[in-house]
Amino acid sequence: MNGPANRPVNRKERWQYRLQEWRKKLLRRHEHGWKGVSVLIYPHHAGSPYRIRINYYALLFPVSLIAIVIGLAGFYEVKRVTIDRDRYEKLQTSEILLSNHHIVLSQKTELLHRLEEQRDRLYRLSWNQKPDPDLNEHLQLRQVEEKILNTGSRFDLDLERYRQYRQHADLLLLGAGQAALKSLWHRVHIYWITPKGWPVYPGTASISSGYGSRMDPFLKTVPGDFHGGVDFAAAPNTPIIATAPGTVVRSVDKDRPGFGLHVVIHHGLGYQTLYAHCNKVLVKAGDRVQKGQVIALIGRTGRATGNHLHYEVRFGLERPVDPVPYISFK
Missing domain, CATH: 2.70.70.10 (Glucose Permease (Domain IIA))
Structure with a gap:
């Protein structure tokens, strides 16, 4: 028969034994932490040295604080770099869009000048008259480059040009263009109904x-x-x-x-x-x-x-x- 010393240990007793061992380790570390280190300071004049005792807990606190500060600084630095990179990519995209926007605006401005030339041709065809000077004053694109460029913003310049382009196109197409086409139509109609040529077939x-x-x-x-x-x-x-x-x-x-x-x-x-x-x-x-x-x-x-x-x-x-x-x- 097995004696009391040789009886098998059940799971509960095993966990109680482990818990006691952990408590002993914590207690030893706690006692060791309070022990710390001693620092002796010897003055220049004769006398007994000063002894300063610093436990490990007092040393651990500033070290932990410094580590936390360094960790937070590193985290925010990584976050800032990531945000700056995203902003840089967005700025690059915006710059590309603005460049394309500027190119499109230049093309539309050139198209607008071509429309003006066609309007002038229509006016010349319609009784060789000149466009209305009052209308031309409204159709002139104002020189805003200097005023806007002083602010250093090409985007503001493009917005102003877009606004003027729309106003100019509306006046040109709805006003001058219709007037020129109407005048040309009148001329064609007058030409069509005007008697011309011989009232007999040629050679008869x-x-x-x-x-x-x-x-x-x-x-x-x-x-x-x-x-x-x-x-x-x-x-x-x-x-x-x-x-x-x-x-x-x-x-x-x-x-x-x-x-x-x-x-x-x-x-x-x-x-x-x-x-x-x-x-x-x-x-x-x-x-x-x-x-x-x-x-x-x-x-x-x-x-x-x-x-x-x-x-x-x-x-x-x-x-x-x-x-x-x-x-x-x-």
């Missing part, structure tokens, strides 16, 4: 009498009646064409004294053309005709000495104007 007739004073073709007296148009001599039934688009306001298909069978077309803006002494009229009042459309055939109805077309250009209520500039107009 010749001018037999001009505009102004002439000898009376019947009485052979000088001066005769004022001739308000140009006569085109041609073979009978030669086609007569409209010299501009318009609306037929008069169509006489029965022979009468004077103009005989004739057609009057209103083209707009006060322009009217007369085609007289026709042999046959092919349109009626209210018809819409186009430039080059055949409207009648040449004859010698009315007061005429031969087959010809009497052609007049009228403007407003005044007497007929000289058709020669309109006939020569391309």
Whole structure:
């Protein structure tokens, strides 16, 4: 049989034994910490030395404090370097964006100047007029570079340029551009409805009498009646064409004294053309005709000495104007 000294130790007793051993170690270290070290100080004059006793706990506190301070300083330094690196990367990104922003702004400014040149071309096309000077004052880009550059901020300069670019573009596109296009449209419209060219096909007739004073073709007296148009001599039934688009306001298909069978077309803006002494009229009042459309055939109805077309250009209520500039107009 096993004696009491040889009986097996259970787990509880084992843990109690270990706990006692730890308490003994802590107690020995605690006693050792209070022992510390002794420092002897010998004065210059004769006498007994001074003894200063410093335990280990007193030494451990400043060492721990210094270690904590160094650790915190190192931590904040690493954090600062990390933050500075992030800021540097953000600044680099911002600088790249600002550079691209500046390039885009320069391209838009160049585009704006091209728009101004196109506007000036449109103004020159529309009756060769110049842009409105009051509008030009608003369209001039103010010189803000010196004022902004004194602050040392190119970003402020770009923002100011962007603001001016937007204002300038709005005025240019909504104001000057529309005015130029509107003026050009008016010019194109006026050009389109203005009578121009011969009232007959090329090579089918010749001018037999001009505009102004002439000898009376019947009485052979000088001066005769004022001739308000140009006569085109041609073979009978030669086609007569409209010299501009318009609306037929008069169509006489029965022979009468004077103009005989004739057609009057209103083209707009006060322009009217007369085609007289026709042999046959092919349109009626209210018809819409186009430039080059055949409207009648040449004859010698009315007061005429031969087959010809009497052609007049009228403007407003005044007497007929000289058709020669309109006939020569391309």
